[in-house]
Amino acid sequence: MTLSQSLLAADTRPAVVADLVGVIDAEVKDKKGLGGVAIKGGYAAVRKVSPTIATSATDRMLPDFVAALEPFWADFGGAGDFGSYLSGRGDEVADALLQVTDRRAAATDREPLKRAYNGLRGKAKDNVKAALPRLGAVVQQHAR
Numbered sequence: 272m273t274l275s276q277s278l279l280a281a282d283t284r285p286a287v288v289a290d291l292v293g294v295i296d297a298e299v300k301d302k303k304g305l306g307g308v309a310i311k312g313g314y315a316a317v318r319k320v321s322p323t324i325a326t327s328a329t330d331r332m333l334p335d336f337v338a339a340l341e342p343f344w345a346d347f348g349g350a351g352d353f354g355s356y357l358s359g360r361g362d363e364v365a366d367a368l369l370q371v372t373d374r375r376a377a378a379t380d381r382e383p384l385k386r387a388y389n390g391l392r393g394k395a396k397d398n399v400k401a402a403l404p405r406l407g408a409v410v411q412q413h414a415r
Contacts, residue, residue: 354407365399
């Protein structure tokens with residue numbers, strides 16, 4: 272069974288989305304320093320515009336994220352810790368995932384969301400790389 276078939280199945284998808292939102296929330300909460308303040312502020316601003324934005328955006332983008340992760344999952348082969356595997360290919364994985372969010376941000380007509388995304392985009396690759404162990408754990412938990 273492919274990663275798409277597993278994670279996007281009607282009986283699995285809601286739990287995957289909820290767990291991925293948990294990853295986002297945990298990653299934002301863990302940010303420190305001035306950069307962390309900016310990320311927390313940007314996330315709070317986006318959530319003020321739309322309180323359910325993390326859940327709805329994750330659900331909308333999940334098929335694209337899963338497609339971006341599919342080749343890594345196939346190469347991984349299921350042995351070991353997928354989060355560690357993703358971290359070991361951090362630049363490549365982060366670039367693949369950020370292509371999804373970049374396309375979505377460019378296409379939105381919601382200017383406050385676009386401004387918030389563009390303000391955070393400079394450090395996005397580092398932040399995505401930091402989240403890969405948690406992301407990999409969620410994927411591996413729900414993959415069949």
